[in-house]
Amino acid sequence: MSELRDSQLSAMFDDELPGGECELLALRLSRDEPLRAEWSRFAIIRAAVRRDGVRLDLPVAARVTARLAAEPAHAEPSTVLPNLHAPEPAASGARPTGTPIPSTDRWLRPALGFGVAAGVAAVSLLVLRAQGPAESVAPLAASPATVAPAPASPERTGAATTPAAVAEPTPLLARTPGLGEPESYTVPSAGSRSGLVAPAQLATYVVAHSEVSMPLSRRNLLSALVADGAAEEPVVAEAESPAEAVDAQR
Amino acid sequence: MTVDESDLALVRRVQRGEKGAFDLLVLKYQHKVVKLVMRYVRSTAEAEDIAQEAFIKAYRALPQFRGDSAFYTWLYRIAINTAKNAIASRERSPVEYDLDLQDNESSYAAQSRLRDPDTPEGLALTEEIRRTVNAAIEALPEDLRTAIVLRELEGLSYEEIAATMDCPVGTVRSRIFRAREAIDRRLREVFDGGLGRAEELG
Numbered sequence: 452m453s454e455l456r457d458s459q460l461s462a463m464f465d466d467e468l469p470g471g472e473c474e475l476l477a478l479r480l481s482r483d484e485p486l487r488a489e490w491s492r493f494a495i496i497r498a499a500v501r502r503d504g505v506r507l508d509l510p511v512a513a514r515v516t517a518r519l520a521a522e523p524a525h526a527e528p529s530t531v532l533p534n535l536h537a538p539e540p541a542a543s544g545a546r547p548t549g550t551p552i553p554s555t556d557r558w559l560r561p562a563l564g565f566g567v568a569a570g571v572a573a574v575s576l577l578v579l580r581a582q583g584p585a586e587s588v589a590p591l592a593a594s595p596a597t598v599a600p601a602p603a604s605p606e607r608t609g610a611a612t613t614p615a616a617v618a619e620p621t622p623l624l625a626r627t628p629g630l631g632e633p634e635s636y637t638v639p640s641a642g643s644r645s646g647l648v649a650p651a652q653l654a655t656y657v658v659a660h661s662e663v664s665m666p667l668s669r670r671n672l673l674s675a676l677v678a679d680g681a682a683e684e685p686v687v688a689e690a691e692s693p694a695e696a697v698d699a700q701r
Numbered sequence: 702m703t704v705d706e707s708d709l710a711l712v713r714r715v716q717r718g719e720k721g722a723f724d725l726l727v728l729k730y731q732h733k734v735v736k737l738v739m740r741y742v743r744s745t746a747e748a749e750d751i752a753q754e755a756f757i758k759a760y761r762a763l764p765q766f767r768g769d770s771a772f773y774t775w776l777y778r779i780a781i782n783t784a785k786n787a788i789a790s791r792e793r794s795p796v797e798y799d800l801d802l803q804d805n806e807s808s809y810a811a812q813s814r815l816r817d818p819d820t821p822e823g824l825a826l827t828e829e830i831r832r833t834v835n836a837a838i839e840a841l842p843e844d845l846r847t848a849i850v851l852r853e854l855e856g857l858s859y860e861e862i863a864a865t866m867d868c869p870v871g872t873v874r875s876r877i878f879r880a881r882e883a884i885d886r887r888l889r890e891v892f893d894g895g896l897g898r899a900e901e902l903g
Contacts, residue, residue: 457878457882458874458875458878461874461877461878461881461882462859462874462877462878463707463710464707464729465852465859465877466705466706466707466708467858467859467874468706468707469706470706470709470710473706473707473709473710474710474713476707476710477707477710477711477713477714477722477725478714480711480721480722480725481714481719481721481722487721487724487725487728489885490725490728490729491728492885492888492889492892493881493885494728494729494731494732495732495830495834495888496834496853496881496884496885496888497732497853498732498733499830499831499834499835500834500838500849500850500853500854501853501854502831503732503733503735503736504736504739505732505735505736505739505745505748506745506823506824506826506827507732507826507827507830507831508823508826508827508830509731509732509735509749510749511727511731511734511735511749511752511753511756512724512727512728512731514753515723515724515727515753515756515757515760516724516727518753518757519720519723519724519757519760520720522720522757522760522761524718524719524720525715525716525717525718525763525764526717526718
């Protein structure tokens with residue numbers, strides 16, 4: 452056994468030992484003092500045979516060891532060289548421990564995720580625009596920050612549109628198909644947040660989006676969806692006038 | 702197999718926080734690095750100091766070593782740069798005299814002599830080791846001697862030695878190991894027995 456180990460040490464010293472065996476022997480070398488001494492003598496033999504012209508009992512290694520005692524040990528996983536002999540990970544997305552993340556991966560993956568998320572959002576928006584009436588789309592985009600509260604008005608007919616109440620800058624618009632100009636500005640009525648998008652459509656969007664979203668935000672969105680669904684009925688029940696009830700149902 | 706895998710195995714261990722693995726790299730390359738540095742400086746003591754500094758720099762820079770080149774190539778570049786910087790620094794700044802000597806001789810000369818590693822004892826030990834190794838090689842069987850000389854003196858790979866000696870690579874590995882084992886046995890006797898042991902051993 453010792454002869455085999457010494458034979459491996461000799462081959463390792465010559466850079467002729469297969470990588471896997473190198474790893475094991477390097478581990479052994481870290482703990483086996485006689486083996487380290489043998490390694491040191493191999494170096495002396497080489498220097499003696501090659502007649503390097505330097506003294507053979509060099510003190511450099513001892514001095515370096517003494518100085519390194521005051522140095523911190525390296526233990527940064529991101530800088531560790533990849534182990535070329537480690538088995539491939541089973542999962543395609545998995546990465547061997549200690550393997551540095553390639554620089555391209557560091558920015559490519561988030562960028563891809565962002566791109567997919569943006570694409571899903573854009574497709575959802577287009578589908579919703581194509582499917583629903585103008586008023587079902589417009590509130591999605593209307594920003595409460597740019598829209599003044601709508602005063603209760605008996606003249607309102609149908610959709611809650613109050614062009615005069617819209618403040619600058621111009622919010623997103625509800626457009627009539629075929630026309631370039633906005634048909635109306637839409638102000639969401641109080642308590643109608645759940646009516647912005649039909650829950651089924653939103654659920655579809657969330658499911659599509661969940662593949663690229665973070666688990667935490669996904670949970671929050673799903674919770675909000677459930678909560679909105681539960682809050683929908685009381686809004687209808689609490690409507691004070693038939694017109695508001697119709698608005699709320701829409 | 703690719704060259705330098707044993708060095709890479711040790712480098713990986715250093716990068717994982719095992720300082721002892723770096724000692725093995727220093728032991729393996731200290732003679733070569735000192736020899737390299739001696740092309741730039743004449744003093745053996747200065748060459749050893751520069752080599753030591755180069756190894757410390759290499760240790761500190763090891764997290765950035767990605768294995769794109771062989772470790773010794775990377776190490777040699779550091780050693781050469783350290784030697785050049787030392788020369789430039791020496792030319793820029795005057796020699797510091799930090800020895801409190803009573804006599805009138807040059808402090809720098811005294812300092813160099815005090816640090817001179819080529820003491821009679823050091824030279825004697827080096828010569829004894831060399832003699833022992835040569836004697837051990839001469840005493841080896843022909844096939845072992847040829848294998849170790851082709852490896853250590855000519856620097857051939859196992860594959861090249863196998864082609865030269867017309868035998869399998871495994872046989873080359875075995876011959877080199879047995880040659881080293883025989884030389885090492887003689888060398889241990891010198892280290893254990895002290896100076897003059899080589900002459901006793903013949």
